[in-house]
Amino acid sequence: MTSSDVVTEEADAERVAPPVLRCRDLRKSFEGTAAVNGLSFTIAPGETYGLLGPNGAGKSTTILMVAGVLAADAGQIDVGGRAMTVRSVRAKRAIGYVPQETALYPELSGRENLRFFAGLYGLGRAEGRARVEDVLDIVGLADKASATVKTYSGGMQRRLNIAVGLLHQPELLILDEPTVGVDPQSRNAILESIEALSAAGMAVLYTTHYMEEAERLCDRVGIIDRGALVAEGTTRELTGLVGEADHVRLDATGDLAAAAEALRGLPTTRTVTVGPDGLDILDADARTALPDLLAVAAGAGAVVRSVAVEEPDLEAVFLHLTGSRLRD
The missing domain is CATH 3.30.70.260 (ACT domain)
Structure with missing residues (x-):
């Protein structure tokens, strides 16, 4: 076997790598009204996928189903090859879920918050302390780690919230509107962190109301309206689709x-x-x-x-x- 054959085989393996997230024909209704109606999409390792839609389109419902918080009426969700349901402990371990609302203890320092959540994730003492320092570096808060969270700006709190979701090294990071209401410096720090995570191979599901963020971060975008996927592709593919x-x-x-x-x-x-x-x-x-x-x-x-x-x-x-x- 020549060196070129080895390179070809490695490239082929990368192309056929299974998706980290696979959603098939997801459906969810509330009181007879369809919130999600036959939604299907995948996210590959190292891919940032933007899920965009107007208010009420079904984004939040989709995210809650993917995270195993809300049961789907029909369809299938696989995370890292494991079926996701509300009782799927193994599948949930593969996910880092960062909701819009911060979930932190204001009287504790940033480092103390992270050590507490590391314990909840089941990380051992030594491993947990090491991961805390790692994620503080990732979100750019190492120099503020000893300060109490109540002294953090809103943007710093959101960055710490992301750090919590990264502690257990998930295969899929779900970010729901992570930059809403943050200052420009924190916003840029968040975007740079996401770019670095994607480059390192993490799959990211990203929702935002800022189109420039989707254009900057997302390898592919899915646009949903009334619970259904109306278009999907790269920015270039989507603009070509509508004749722009x-x-x-x-x-x-x-x-x-x-x-x-x-x-x-x-x-x-x-x-x-x-x-x-x-x-x-x-x-x-x-x-x-x-x-x-x-x-x-x-x-x-x-x-x-x-x-x-x-x-x-x-x-x-x-x-x-x-x-x-x-x-x-």
């Missing part, structure tokens, strides 16, 4: 009319508009097409001074699919 195009602005002089006519002949170009200071182009895939756009414009007599590209975002997709903005 990239906006390319060429600040240019010269024969702009000829350049516009030539650019309209490119396969991914949708529209070209001539303005007083250049050209505005809508293109299906500016990342790939930009070299051709510049070459064709120059070849037709335009002198390009600068280029700006604005890609479509998740907000436009969300509005198109649900009829509302994420924060409505």
Whole structure:
């Protein structure tokens, strides 16, 4: 076996790695009204999956079922290959659940809080103390560990709440609106911590009302509305799904009319508009097409001074699919 064969086999193994979370046809109703209606999705090791939806779409109900807090009416949830129910102790051990509300003891220090929860997780004294220091580093609170939690800012308390969820080294971390109401410094610290955890191989289920967070963190996004998954994919896949195009602005002089006519002949170009200071182009895939756009414009007599590209975002997709903005 050659070294290239070994690399190929390792790559194949990574591609077929089973998902950490698998949800199949989840259903839950309250008093005859469907809150979750046939929801299915998976999360792979090292993947951050964003679950987005308007208020009342079924996000919270889904999270509670995944965490084993709420029983599903139908469907199946597997975490790390173990079936999840409200009585599934082994499956629950694979989850770190960080709810919106902080659950901390204000009169204790950050370190004392973590040591208490380490005991609840069943960690031995030496292991627990080591994990406490590890998670304090992860969330950036090592220098504040001896201060009482009542002196922490709201953002620091949320970071400590995340640290609690990491103590037992879960396979899946569930984060429900972790940055609501926090200061910018803590918010950035939280996002950096999540990025590091994902890079280290942890699967993350993430809900947020901040679209820029989803775009920054999430490898894939599932958009739910009225309890059903209406779209799923990367940001690029989702924007392509609803026909959104990239906006390319060429600040240019010269024969702009000829350049516009030539650019309209490119396969991914949708529209070209001539303005007083250049050209505005809508293109299906500016990342790939930009070299051709510049070459064709120059070849037709335009002198390009600068280029700006604005890609479509998740907000436009969300509005198109649900009829509302994420924060409505």
